[in-house]
Amino acid sequence: MINNAQYCLILSLVLIAAFVCAISGAKANCFPGDTLSIASEPDYPPYCIIDEKGHADGFSVELFKASADAVGFEVDVKIGIWKKIMNDLAEGRIDALPLVGRTPEREKLFDFTMPYLSLHGAVFVRKGTAGINSLEDLYGKEILVMKDDNAEEFVRREQLTDKITTTNTFEEAFRTLSSGEYDAVVTQRVMGLNLLEELDITNIEALNFQVPGFRQDFCFAVQKGDTLLLERLNEGLSVVIANDIYKELRSKWFGPDAGKQKSLKEVISIVLLILIPILIILILSWIISLRQQVKNRTKSLNKEVEERKKVIDALKISEETYRNLFQNAQVGLFRTRISDGQILESNEQLAKMFGYPGRKEIIADYKTSENYVDPGTREEMLQQIKTKGFVQNFEARFYRKDRSIFWASYSARINHEQGWIEGVVEDITDRKEAEIELRGLKVNLEKEVVARTIELNEKVQKLDKSQKAMLYMVEDLNRITAELKEERRKLQASNQELEAFTYSVSHDLRAPLRAINGFSKFLLDDYAERLDDEGKRFIDTIRRNASKMDQLISDLLNLSRVSRSEMRLSDVDMKSAAFEVFDDIAGVQEKKEFEFVVGDLPHAKCDPTLIRQVWGNLIDNALKYSAHAKIKKIEILARQKKEEITWCVKDRGAGFDSRYIDKLFGIFQRLHKEEEYPGTGVGLAIVQRIIHRHGGSVHASGEIGKGAEFCFTLPRSHND
Amino acid sequence: MEKTDQVEILIVEDNPDDAEMALRALKKNKLANNILVVDDGEKALDFIFARGDYKERSSKNRPKIILLDLKLPKVSGLEVLKELKANKKTRIIPVIVLTSSKEESDIVESYELGVNSYIVKPVDFDKFVDSVNDLGLYWLLLNQQPSV
Numbered sequence: 001m002i003n004n005a006q007y008c009l010i011l012s013l014v015l016i017a018a019f020v021c022a023i024s025g026a027k028a029n030c031f032p033g034d035t036l037s038i039a040s041e042p043d044y045p046p047y048c049i050i051d052e053k054g055h056a057d058g059f060s061v062e063l064f065k066a067s068a069d070a071v072g073f074e075v076d077v078k079i080g081i082w083k084k085i086m087n088d089l090a091e092g093r094i095d096a097l098p099l100v101g102r103t104p105e106r107e108k109l110f111d112f113t114m115p116y117l118s119l120h121g122a123v124f125v126r127k128g129t130a131g132i133n134s135l136e137d138l139y140g141k142e143i144l145v146m147k148d149d150n151a152e153e154f155v156r157r158e159q160l161t162d163k164i165t166t167t168n169t170f171e172e173a174f175r176t177l178s179s180g181e182y183d184a185v186v187t188q189r190v191m192g193l194n195l196l197e198e199l200d201i202t203n204i205e206a207l208n209f210q211v212p213g214f215r216q217d218f219c220f221a222v223q224k225g226d227t228l229l230l231e232r233l234n235e236g237l238s239v240v241i242a243n244d245i246y247k248e249l250r251s252k253w254f255g256p257d258a259g260k261q262k263s264l265k266e267v268i269s270i271v272l273l274i275l276i277p278i279l280i281i282l283i284l285s286w287i288i289s290l291r292q293q294v295k296n297r298t299k300s301l302n303k304e305v306e307e308r309k310k311v312i313d314a315l316k317i318s319e320e321t322y323r324n325l326f327q328n329a330q331v332g333l334f335r336t337r338i339s340d341g342q343i344l345e346s347n348e349q350l351a352k353m354f355g356y357p358g359r360k361e362i363i364a365d366y367k368t369s370e371n372y373v374d375p376g377t378r379e380e381m382l383q384q385i386k387t388k389g390f391v392q393n394f395e396a397r398f399y400r401k402d403r404s405i406f407w408a409s410y411s412a413r414i415n416h417e418q419g420w421i422e423g424v425v426e427d428i429t430d431r432k433e434a435e436i437e438l439r440g441l442k443v444n445l446e447k448e449v450v451a452r453t454i455e456l457n458e459k460v461q462k463l464d465k466s467q468k469a470m471l472y473m474v475e476d477l478n479r480i481t482a483e484l485k486e487e488r489r490k491l492q493a494s495n496q497e498l499e500a501f502t503y504s505v506s507h508d509l510r511a512p513l514r515a516i517n518g519f520s521k522f523l524l525d526d527y528a529e530r531l532d533d534e535g536k537r538f539i540d541t542i543r544r545n546a547s548k549m550d551q552l553i554s555d556l557l558n559l560s561r562v563s564r565s566e567m568r569l570s571d572v573d574m575k576s577a578a579f580e581v582f583d584d585i586a587g588v589q590e591k592k593e594f595e596f597v598v599g600d601l602p603h604a605k606c607d608p609t610l611i612r613q614v615w616g617n618l619i620d621n622a623l624k625y626s627a628h629a630k631i632k633k634i635e636i637l638a639r640q641k642k643e644e645i646t647w648c649v650k651d652r653g654a655g656f657d658s659r660y661i662d663k664l665f666g667i668f669q670r671l672h673k674e675e676e677y678p679g680t681g682v683g684l685a686i687v688q689r690i691i692h693r694h695g696g697s698v699h700a701s702g703e704i705g706k707g708a709e710f711c712f713t714l715p716r717s718h719n720d
Numbered sequence: 721m722e723k724t725d726q727v728e729i730l731i732v733e734d735n736p737d738d739a740e741m742a743l744r745a746l747k748k749n750k751l752a753n754n755i756l757v758v759d760d761g762e763k764a765l766d767f768i769f770a771r772g773d774y775k776e777r778s779s780k781n782r783p784k785i786i787l788l789d790l791k792l793p794k795v796s797g798l799e800v801l802k803e804l805k806a807n808k809k810t811r812i813i814p815v816i817v818l819t820s821s822k823e824e825s826d827i828v829e830s831y832e833l834g835v836n837s838y839i840v841k842p843v844d845f846d847k848f849v850d851s852v853n854d855l856g857l858y859w860l861l862l863n864q865q866p867s868v
Contacts, residue, residue, distance in 0.1 A: 507791050510820040510843060515737040518845040522744065543844075550843035 035074040036095045036229075038064060039085035045194045046253040047099045047117075047218070050079060059253040060099035063116060064220060066245045067236030092223055096233065100221035103150070111226065112219040113233045116246070121151060121214030122189035122206040124196075126177060132184065134209060135160060141183035144173040151186045154214040160186070170195055178203055188216065190254070242278065334412075335422040341368030341378070344420060353408070353427050355400030366401070373397035373405050385414045385421060395428065407432040495564070502560050509553055517546040548680075555682035559667070562689050567607045574601040574647060577608070578636050581615040590623055599637035602645055604714055610690045617683040618649040618710050624677055625708065626653035644696075648711040655702040664700050687712065728754040730783040732764040732800065733818070734792050741845060742787065742818070745852040756783075761795025764788070765803060768810055782813055785855075790819045790826055798829055805834040816855055 040056040041048040047060040056077040068075045077098075080088065088094045090109045101119075102112050125132055132138060138160045145152040147166040155164055165182060167173040170192070173185045178201045185192070189206055196204055220237070222229045240246050326333055332350030336343055343350075343366045346359045356362040372378045377396040385391050390413040397405050412423025520543045524536065531539070578598050586594065604611065622634045631652035639646045656664065656671050663669040667685040688698045691712045702708030729751065733739040739757045746752055758764050764786075766772035770779035786804075790797035797817065805811045814836040819826060830838055839851045 507820045510841075511735055511738060513843045514741065514820070514841060514845075514848075517843045518737070518741040518744075518848070521845040547843055 035076050036068055037076050037078070037093075038096045038098055039078040039080050039088055039094050040098055041082050041085065042079055044082075044099065044191070045198065046190075058099075059249055060117075060218070062249050062253075063237075063240065063246065064096070064098035066240045066249070067220070067233055069236070070239035070243075071232045071236040073232070073236075089221060089223060095222065095226075095229060097221045099218055101150075101216045102219050103216075106221070109224060110221040111224055111230050112221055113230060113237055115217035115219045116237055116241070117218040119188045119190055119216045119218065121154065121186060121211040122192060123209070123211065124174070124177065124185040124187065124192055124204050124206050125183065126180070127203050127205050129183070132207060135211060138184060144177060144182050144185045146170045146173060146187065149187070150216060151188075151214065154211075155186055158213060171199060174199060174201055174204060186211070186214070242274070329424075332410075332425040332427075333423075334410075334425060335420050336368055338382070338414070338419050338421055341370070342366075343368070345422070350425065353400075353406070353425065354398065355402050355404070368398070371399040373399060385412065389414055391423075395432075498560075498564070502557060502564075505553060506557050510550060513546045513550050513553075517543050517550075520546070552680050552682075555680045555686075559682055559686050559689065562610065562613070562686050562693075565610070567610065567693060569605050570608060572604050572606055572608050572611055574604050574611075574638070577612055578615050578619070581612055582619055582634075585616060585620055586623060593632045594623065594626070595633040597633065597635045599635070601636065601638045601647060602640060604645065604647075606694050606714065607690075610693070614687050614690050614712060615649075617687050621683060621710070622649050622651035622653065622708075624653075624679070625655075625672075626651045627677070629653045629707075631707075642716070644713050644715050646711050646713040648709050650707065650709040652707040655704045655706050655708050656700075657704055658702060661700060661702075665698060684710075726754045726781070727756045727767075728784045729756070729787065730764065730767065730785070731755060731757045731787045732759075732761065732792065732797065733757060733787070733789045734759045735789075738789070738841065741848065742852070745845070745849040748849050749853045751852075760793045761797060761800040764800050765795065768804065768813075769807075779809075782810065784814075786813055786815045787818050788815055790817060790830075798826075798833065801830065801833045801835060 040058065040061050042050045044058070046058055048056065048058040051057040056079050061077055065075045065077075078085075078094065085094070085097060086100075086109075089097050097110075100106060100110065100112065102115065106112075123132065123135070123138065132141070135158075140163070141161055142163040142165060143155055143161050144165050144167055145155055146169060149170075152164070152166055155161070167176065170185070170187050173187070174192075174196060176182060177185050185204075193206060196202075220233050222233065327347050329347055329349055332353045333345075333347045334343060334350050335345035343363050346362045348359055351357070351359045351362040354362055354366060356366070369378065374397060381391055381394055381396065384394070390411070392411045393409050394411070395407065395409045398408050399405060406427055407429045408425050409428045410423055410425035412421050414421050520539050524531075524539055528536070575598055578601065579596075582596055583591075586596075619634065626632050626634070629652055633652050635648075635650040637648055637650070639648070654672065654677070660671055663671070665684045665688040666681075668681040669685075670679065670681040684698075687710075691698050691714070694714055696712055696714040698710070698712045700708060700710045729746065731739060731742055733742060736759075739759075743752070743755060743757070746755060756767065758767060763773065767774045767777075768779075768782065768786075770777050788797045788800060792800070797819075801815060801817070803810075804813065804815060811834065816837040816839065817826075817830050817835050818839060818841055820841045827838060837855060839855065842848050842851070
């Protein structure tokens with residue numbers, strides 16, 4: 001009854017289910033054990049029936065229960081007529097139906113599991129009927145079908161015959177056929193056979209050929225859209241099919257297929273076909289899962305090993321660091337017994353500090369209790385450390401192994417349980433000595449500071465006094481400066497007045513003289529014939545005096561200019577200057593007559609214009625006063641001393657009476673008559689004034705009739 | 721006095737005696753024609769630039785020479801000199817400063833302002849005549865002005 005195609009279908013379903021199981025592992029049992037509410041028809045043997053106790057039973061009901069159980073559901077089965085229970089499911093009053101033929105109309109109302117049963121149609125005839133061996137043979141025969149059954153749909157669709165009669169039930173159809181009327185009934189094979197047995201009709205048999213196209217797939221149905229339940233039921237169904245419950249139920253309800261009994265070989269091959277792939281898949285899944293687990297576990301173990309290794313390395317480094325720190329520390333590290341100060345642990349630095357070659361030697365040999373230079377300090381330390389638990393920067397003196405003494409500073413804490421003290425110690429001898437020295441220096445410094453402060457205070461007082469004195473001086477200076485400024489201003493003002501005066505003199509005083517002289521001349525020119533000789537002599541006298549006055553004014557202005565003019569000092573070649581001046585002022589006759597001798601004259605630092613005037617006046621005088629002399633010789637020479645230089649002009653002329661030497665350089669002073677030697681008596685005054693302005697001096701010597709020597713001296717500072 | 725347009729020699733002199741002596745000296749040198757004497761600096765400038773009392777005359781006719789005293793009322797001789805030498809048209813006129821002083825500051829300043837010659841009025845009239853003679857010959861006979 002179940003053909004090979006069905007087996008293949010079932011097999012594939014089972015494989016899918018097995019695969020799902022393998023993938024999801026224990027997942028299938030994880031769902032809540034809900035109770036599913038379903039409903040069954042009372043009379044659709046052998047699928048849905050009622051047992052003797054009135055409970056629902058049948059192949060479909062049992063299959064549903066088994067499938068639900070496989071995925072962890074309880075099932076509560078109600079009983080009702082088909083139409084009602086179909087409505088109940090459609091409207092959600094129940095969860096599922098165990099037996100629903102899948103048709104396009106119903107697919108709109110429900111969702112279906114995979115079909116667990118396909119029922120095929122069969123052609124039923126009265127026994128002994130001949131001539132019907134295929135569907136084609138039915139043509140022309142009278143066929144009975146139940147109204148609205150899919151059998152009717154089928155025969156009309158396939159147009160198996162033109163004589164179709166419908167009945168209300170298949171019972172009616174079979175009874176009619178059994179009574180000898182009509183030729184055949186078309187319905188489902190299993191249901192038909194069961195019904196015939198029930199009705200105890202024996203003269204009807206099912207023809208033994210297939211009815212292609214008339215097949216109905218039966219499934220579990222759930223409410224439209226209840227995909228979750230649908231999946232669970234599909235899964236359960238697959239499990240049940242796979243683990244042979246399906247087969248057992250089939251045997252129970254349909255009995256062994258007589259005539260369709262499979263051979264042992266076939267059974268084994270089917271079993272192998274089913275089981276081997278399942279087994280393979282399961283084993284594969286298990287292997288994969290196992291490998292994954294091993295991989296994960298290996299990974300985590302490796303990680304753990306690595307981490308532990310890291311921790312061990314870190315610990316090693318840490319330990320080494322601490323060991324190095326301890327042994328190479330530049331401070332001493334120690335542990336001593338409280339009771340007697342016995343050294344229990346030490347680093348190399350500590351040993352060195354206490355005068356031992358190494359830590360081994362100091363341990364158990366040195367007791368601090370015996371080596372405090374001032375035993376009181378140990379007592380003090382012990383008291384502190386017992387009350388506070390620690391001491392910090394405690395300073396004490398210790399004996400080294402060789403009884404030399406050093407200063408130590410240590411910090412330590414007590415360990416009461418172990419009865420020891422441990423800590424760090426530093427040799428501070430240098431620091432202590434420096435401190436003591438510093439203290440001494442500080443005392444000295446303080447004394448020094450006091451002494452210096454006193455000294456400074458005295459100086460400050462003196463300075464105060466000096467400052468006051470200075471202030472008075474500055475005040476005086478300011479006052480004097482102001483006075484000087486005022487004087488200077490006055491001087492400038494009077495200088496300006498003098499300028500104006502001399503200007504006025506030079507212009508205004510001359511104009512009348514010009515007029516006197518000029519108009520006297522006009523008188524002589526225009527009225528000469530009316531004047532006698534005496535008149536002409538008077539006019540000449542007027543003119544001569546006017547000219548003389550002009551000369552006096554010129555000389556006065558000259559003298560004034562010498563005083564007022566600005567001095568510009570430069571290096572003057574005195575020898576050249578003397579020659580040039582002589583050349584300028586000596587007339588042609590004089591140059592012939594006179595012997596002009598110039599010695600070696602040093603240069604002078606002076607105003608060139610003014611010094612030429614000096615030379616001019618002196619040489620002019622020499623010429624003038626030698627006019628009547630026998631020896632006409634002028635000598636110019638210089639005499640050098642350490643501090644000064646003297647230049648002289650010497651002549652062999654008229655000379656002068658040395659008694660009147662004081663008057664020589666006075667203004668308008670003359671020692672000779674003007675008729676003898678003309679002049680105004682200003683020349684030497686100008687010489688003196690110029691030389692005085694240069695910081696020098698003038699002097700003269702002479703003898704009447706023998707000549708004179710006029711000299712001027714300039715200080716060397718002027719000439720350097 | 722000649723017509724102002726024909727003036728050849730302008731004498732600027734406030735002292736009438738000095739002016740007369742100058743005229744006489746010029747006359748002695750046969751230079752008496754076309755001479756004008758003004759007695760202050762302002763009049764001198766008015767004449768030269770044809771303004772004030774002299775606005776009727778043509779400024780194109782410039783004197784051939786100016787004898788200028790330094791000590792003058794109103795506008796001093798140095799100021800007159802400065803103005804003349806600052807003007808493009810008048811700075812070519814030869815100016816001879818006549819003064820009674822040999823004061824250096826006057827001489828230096830006059831030369832700085834561009835004076836052409838300088839003589840000190842001597843007390844001795846004969847020397848004055850000689851000086852005028854020299855100057856007159858030099859400037860009026862030997863030296864021809866460029867015509868502007």
